[in-house]
Amino acid sequence: MTHKVAILGASGYTGAELIRLIAQHRNIEIVALSGERKAGMEMGEVFPHLRHMKLPKLCKIEEIDFSAVDLCFCALPHKTSQQVIAALPADLKIVDLSADFRLRDPAEYEKWYGNSHSALAQQEEAVYGLTEFYRDEIRAARLVAGTGCNAATGQFALRPLISAGVIDLDEIILDLKCAVSGAGRSLKENLLHAELSEGYNAYAIGSTHRHLGEFDQEFSKLAGRPVKVQFTPHLIPANRGILGTVYVKGDPQVIYDTLQAAYADEPFIQLLPFGTAPSTHHVRGSNYCHIGVAADRLPGRAIVFAALDNLTKGSSGQALQNANLMLGEDEEEGLTMAPLFP
Amino acid sequence: MTHKVAILGASGYTGAELIRLIAQHRNIEIVALSGERKAGMEMGEVFPHLRHMKLPKLCKIEEIDFSAVDLCFCALPHKTSQQVIAALPADLKIVDLSADFRLRDPAEYEKWYGNSHSALAQQEEAVYGLTEFYRDEIRAARLVAGTGCNAATGQFALRPLISAGVIDLDEIILDLKCAVSGAGRSLKENLLHAELSEGYNAYAIGSTHRHLGEFDQEFSKLAGRPVKVQFTPHLIPANRGILGTVYVKGDPQVIYDTLQAAYADEPFIQLLPFGTAPSTHHVRGSNYCHIGVAADRLPGRAIVFAALDNLTKGSSGQALQNANLMLGEDEEEGLTMAPLFP
Amino acid sequence: MTHKVAILGASGYTGAELIRLIAQHRNIEIVALSGERKAGMEMGEVFPHLRHMKLPKLCKIEEIDFSAVDLCFCALPHKTSQQVIAALPADLKIVDLSADFRLRDPAEYEKWYGNSHSALAQQEEAVYGLTEFYRDEIRAARLVAGTGCNAATGQFALRPLISAGVIDLDEIILDLKCAVSGAGRSLKENLLHAELSEGYNAYAIGSTHRHLGEFDQEFSKLAGRPVKVQFTPHLIPANRGILGTVYVKGDPQVIYDTLQAAYADEPFIQLLPFGTAPSTHHVRGSNYCHIGVAADRLPGRAIVFAALDNLTKGSSGQALQNANLMLGEDEEEGLTMAPLFP
Amino acid sequence: MTHKVAILGASGYTGAELIRLIAQHRNIEIVALSGERKAGMEMGEVFPHLRHMKLPKLCKIEEIDFSAVDLCFCALPHKTSQQVIAALPADLKIVDLSADFRLRDPAEYEKWYGNSHSALAQQEEAVYGLTEFYRDEIRAARLVAGTGCNAATGQFALRPLISAGVIDLDEIILDLKCAVSGAGRSLKENLLHAELSEGYNAYAIGSTHRHLGEFDQEFSKLAGRPVKVQFTPHLIPANRGILGTVYVKGDPQVIYDTLQAAYADEPFIQLLPFGTAPSTHHVRGSNYCHIGVAADRLPGRAIVFAALDNLTKGSSGQALQNANLMLGEDEEEGLTMAPLFP
Structure with missing residues (x-):
């Protein structure tokens, strides 16, 4: 049919x-x-x-x-x-x-x-x-x-961790790198090739980006109490792709295991081997999201990465x-x- | 099966x-x-x-x-x-x-x-x-x-015209622009991002590129006599795509009609409206080849364009x-x- | 002072x-x-x-x-x-x-x-x-x-040759590749990063670009009779640079010698060794123009290349x-x- | 002389x-x-x-x-x-x-x-x-x-703050974005244009990058006690530029004033107006370093940005x-x- x-x-x-x-x-x-x-x-x-x-x-x-x-x-x-x-x-x-x-x-x-x-x-x-x-x-x-495309990226990295209570809810920093197609086909000076290519910068700094509304709503609902993350997006000279680098406090292996359990049966969420960083190169034009986890040299701290194509x-x-x-x-x-x- | x-x-x-x-x-x-x-x-x-x-x-x-x-x-x-x-x-x-x-x-x-x-x-x-x-x-x-990927591009632009005898066989110039993936995954200095991005240049100049062997073979066979084109490839800072700009002598409208007749039933060859230039942007990652024809201001001269994805x-x-x-x-x-x- | x-x-x-x-x-x-x-x-x-x-x-x-x-x-x-x-x-x-x-x-x-x-x-x-x-x-x-920036590029390649009478004035084809800053800071859809990067195309096809007015004026004046070139510009995903690929008929060595004599004392015009193609990479942000000459495999035909930074x-x-x-x-x-x- | x-x-x-x-x-x-x-x-x-x-x-x-x-x-x-x-x-x-x-x-x-x-x-x-x-x-x-080029970037953002004791020394996260020329002219697969352009990823994850040796040495010396930052570099598809996004705990205005005092007479360090993010676009090819400070929506947290050209x-x-x-x-x-x- x-x-x-x-x-x-x-x-x-x-x-x-x-x-x-x-x-x-x-x-x-x-x-x-x-x-x-x-x-x-x-x-x-x-x-x-x-x-x-x-x-x-x-x-x-x-x-x-x-x-x-x-x-x-x-x-x-x-x-x-x-x-x-x-x-x-x-x-x-x-x-x-x-x-x-x-x-x-x-x-x-x-x-x-x-x-x-x-x-x-x-x-x-x-x-x-x-x-x-x-x-x-x-x-x-x-x-x-x-x-939101940024909101999806951050949530794929964080939702299972917030639900499972394995990270410090008051110490979440999401440093995000996104490509330009997320801004749509709008005629703005900073989206011109001559202005964007070959350089990069943060925008909506100080956690002022609109997608924070989604993070606040969803993370607080999961945690059963207010959760407010720090979120800084950066505009990267590429057309497609979002990479979220999420700094959290918690046991890296527990974090990895929690994500593994959460996404074991998900066809589109691919958890990379522990200690591997995903790249937006490898999801471009597809519906896949690649997630990676690394332990920081500082005990009790981990970095969670999520990469996806913002348009897909x-x-x-x-x-x-x-x-x-x-x-x-x-x-x-x-x-x-x-x-x-x- | x-x-x-x-x-x-x-x-x-x-x-x-x-x-x-x-x-x-x-x-x-x-x-x-x-x-x-x-x-x-x-x-x-x-x-x-x-x-x-x-x-x-x-x-x-x-x-x-x-x-x-x-x-x-x-x-x-x-x-x-x-x-x-x-x-x-x-x-x-x-x-x-x-x-x-x-x-x-x-x-x-x-x-x-x-x-x-x-x-x-x-x-x-x-x-x-x-x-x-x-x-x-x-x-x-x-x-x-x-x-060859360059050879395919040039032939899509030229074969029907040579077969039909509607262009001067001794005055064919193929100026080709190709992206870097055609060079494969080989470790060469000029293929590094730092060396390639933001600039462009010709290579294999003087009609010395190997794909000329294919052009000579195929065009001469079609024409029933030796045909030797001029061919200058250029390396462009992009990953996929070939654009051939072919300068020919012949009646532009006859050239267009000849290509239209040749490709009318071809699923992957798309002839654009007369006077339209194709772009490698619009074939990336696909099996389609876009072809365009323009009349030059000089009577009896036309430019034929062909764009395709070299890897596809x-x-x-x-x-x-x-x-x-x-x-x-x-x-x-x-x-x-x-x-x-x- | x-x-x-x-x-x-x-x-x-x-x-x-x-x-x-x-x-x-x-x-x-x-x-x-x-x-x-x-x-x-x-x-x-x-x-x-x-x-x-x-x-x-x-x-x-x-x-x-x-x-x-x-x-x-x-x-x-x-x-x-x-x-x-x-x-x-x-x-x-x-x-x-x-x-x-x-x-x-x-x-x-x-x-x-x-x-x-x-x-x-x-x-x-x-x-x-x-x-x-x-x-x-x-x-x-x-x-x-x-x-005009395109006009400058073409003239650096061609003026000494036209003055010296060493090329066929009725058979000049200028295939030009230019970066986007030549279009200025204007808000046009095709100048957006998402539309321009990773692909390329010709524009103003059929010898309709305005800089032809300069070519016609200057080349005709030099030759003492009307000279009309074919000129096809292409927009390349880069910010600065113009590369002109000029197809001419004449003796390649005579062409080279003519350019060498013309530019011997010019501080900003650099003639590369015979058979070398210049690159826009090597003039970016500078006032230098690099010129190269190659002999085609077809006798009596040469390709002259000129590269410069359009903004400089x-x-x-x-x-x-x-x-x-x-x-x-x-x-x-x-x-x-x-x-x-x- | x-x-x-x-x-x-x-x-x-x-x-x-x-x-x-x-x-x-x-x-x-x-x-x-x-x-x-x-x-x-x-x-x-x-x-x-x-x-x-x-x-x-x-x-x-x-x-x-x-x-x-x-x-x-x-x-x-x-x-x-x-x-x-x-x-x-x-x-x-x-x-x-x-x-x-x-x-x-x-x-x-x-x-x-x-x-x-x-x-x-x-x-x-x-x-x-x-x-x-x-x-x-x-x-x-x-x-x-x-x-080190990354080490310089992080230190321009942080040294005055550590010296002045205005940030929490145990809560410093440096998320860094760097262009490819920092890797030199070496022939590595991930530095090829086809592999690097159009995408981005973290590397040396888990605070394992060699420039941490410099951070540890210099920051600990300034503080008079061990200071260990978290540091995650990312490879961005551009040729020149480093952007450091530094997450710190401290009063944003005090942080800004401290940097302003430190750099008031420095010819090459440019502090942007409060709340402004620098861009690598604006330092390319120069010896200038642009620094910005923003207050996060979370009280007592600030983001310090530093942008410079890694090669200059x-x-x-x-x-x-x-x-x-x-x-x-x-x-x-x-x-x-x-x-x-x-």
Whole structure:
């Protein structure tokens, strides 16, 4: 049985990445693609790397007949997403890739995103989309909120450790290195090749990045008490990839064993041998997340590393993984392609 | 029915690329992987991006039981390839990715490669592996010689034009830009990141590059008289991709129409609208080749562009496409993944 | 004696490059820097790499007291430049880096740039700024028009050959590879890191690039009859550098000897040994231009290569070289720093 | 007065960088360049970006007449350096760029470098070359040991804070991002463009990097008790630059004020406004180090950032700065060129 899906916001990177992945899916057909400013254009004009595919033209959202759609991916900017999703049919399955439905507490949403939430009913209904930890809820959900790409990375490194109580909750530092596609296709000076390539820097310093809202929500929920991590993202001259370097206090071997137990049966989470550092090179273009653990020379301290592709496992791959659950498909369908290296 | 294949030379880039592609193939199983210096190692150690796959360990060639192999990919260096292939079972189907069996004339081989050929029987038997132009021969072949990646690029741009007689055969200039993975995983100073990134240069200047042997052979055969092109490759700071810029004399519209007719039914050759330049960005990691044609301001002159991924369409993708034909599989099986962009 | 200079348009790449170079100049003091949209800002905010320098704040052009200025560099966009320069004091020495005063024929200007010229008196007065070929005129000039960076590259390869009559004037093909900073600091989708890095493509195909106006003007003047070259620029994933690959018909050794004679005493033009290809790696950040010549395997054909840094020798370095002549300074002052490698 | 210098190991990156810098120095003349394997070659063959300079040919060390040399830069690998330096004239001024004379305790040297030290007299005599903190000793020294590039970065961020006692000495985490030229011109698989570009990873994990020997020695000396930091370096796809992200506990404003006081008169250390993150983009090719401080959202925690160019301020620029002191030259001579951006 073929499921019919629509992708809203198909002219951005996460939209294009969804199409790339769905092209490998045996049971999903794309029936509608929206792109407001580029409505009327062929996808092959907007993204020439997709020109060999038979795809619907870009259209405006209001032109889509959602009665013929089984599931809708929403890859629109935050704020726009809540308005659009609130207006979609109430029984339409939706996987949202924006930030709008990730935070359960409207006050937290407003604190991190600066605007009050305008779709509170949907916000309440939404399930947090970190597949490996919300599988049952996602399977039953109508609306799934994809996680932030940085938030996913940090959580893959830390959730099992917080749940198991094997690290000091007040001493967690997440130093993150991310590639530029996470910033989307937006025209900003610091995203120009001439400004970005050959150098690197931190941004959103002082733990001010929006994805901290997700960390606070999820880690505090797991721990049963407030947990606040330090988080410093860095912009690296590469297109895809996030590497999280997480400094924790705890027994390194216990930490390793805890992660091993947690991820033993996870198809997309690969724990490297103890003492091995993962690289974003080795997950590029794939839905895999590589995790490594090292003991520091200082006793009782460990470093946990997590590497994934922000556009795939961090966004569109996760979205398809969730859609597979919501549609009753095999969770891995369309997602097992190997990373592209070199 | 599942075909069992071996890959010799699996520790190089083209070997790893074959594995990446075959992972998407429904009817091929990898039963043996050789890598002389790395025999005994897991592929996940040699190429961590493949660590999630269940693959045989690397072994030595003599450890492989070829009676259980339906087809053997040979991704070894030239010169080694002819020795190895001469010693393989005489009825084993082989797709060779080296330069050893591309040239029909042993004297030409010696001229371009510097050593006399030691497997003349196999050389005589081999079929030139440019799928789109040798389909029937490949289907019937035992030994197929994969083309050079630069040679493939130039031929996709030029073969139909030479066959149709619509360009001046004595005035063909191929200015080629290629990424670094074409040089393989070899430890050379000019391939270091610090030496290569942020700059570019021509090499093998004066039409001295070995792939000219293929151009001479194939173009002269098509034309029925000697054809010698000018060919200048340039090394570009990128990992994958070849862009050929071909300067020809002829009517631009006739040239475009000729290419359109030639490639109308080809699944992997995409002709762009007249006046459009292809980009290596849009074929990366895929088996697609994008071709464009522009009219120069000088009457009677045209520029033909061809872009492909040297490791995929230029090498391992082509090899799998040929293997599909030799094994009676659908030619496109395992090869339809979209390019990775960005 | 210290010369006082102003730089108009100091918030762009060529403006910043001028400041970087002048920092090494013993006898030039920067007294004013304009930047319309960023007026009031410190240069260290606009370009943090200059934050250690004592520089005037950015101001609006009308705030500058030109009576205290000995020479004005104008690094504004074309069209704006002609308006601004027409309004500057009539006796102020000016080095313009825009395209506005390069073409002698107003009709040619309009043809290539799309607008009629509004400062015809200044256009008539302007001297073409290719230092090595217009030294005496520049020394005596009030207004010097810096050349296009691509135009400079092609002319360094070709001018002596055209003057000497040693190549076929109807068979010149210039295949050019340029880095992205030539496009300036403009916010365009194709200049984003995610869109540009890891791939490359031709643009302005069919000999439609504006710098052809300069080639036509200069080469025809040298030859005493119309000369029209073919010119295809390619955008390469690097920040600085232009490599011109020029296909010509003529005797390779005669071509080499001609270039050697022409450039024997030129401090910034380095002719490599015969058969050597230059690389943009080796001129980055410097005012040097490397030239190489190779014989093709086809008799009577040669390839001439020229490599330079588009922001330095192709633009701001050339501008300072011209200013040195206009101010009676040593031509090399401030321009002898070695390239940055790696 | 012109000082005559020799550079041993001129065929590596730090040797070439010394030449680039000395080209801008008014009072230093290079009289000898050694390069064992490339002896007899012109520098322009080994490093074509230096081909415009008049330089001595590469020779073997034993061919150098050290009686005509005022100061010798030694840019050889560690272990070789101690052997060579022990054999040089006992009154020759030497600036060593290797690791051999950085550690005061031979046992520590052996622990981090794996071999026992063979030049103990020189080791005892050597002065640690972090200019800003050892100025007087360097001025009087015969043998100065250049610091590690990572070690310099971490110390610029931390030394004033440790001296002033304003941070918790047991809670210092240095997450460092470094570009590839720090690894030198060595032929290693992970330094190939195809392996390094487009991805990134940590290495020497668990605080096992050799530069920890320097941190331990210097920080413990400053604190008057053992100080052991956590240190995780990451390899970033860029050629030049180190960015240190240092997580400390202490009052952010006090930390900022302490750094401001320490560096107020330092020409090469630039403290950015509070809350600003430096970028390696803005120090490339220069001798400047940019430092920033941010307060974390968690009270009592700060992040200190330091960015410098590993080949310049981290190595060859530092070496020239030290040589200036040893030769009685102005400390800034030859070192004030602005960074190269973009």
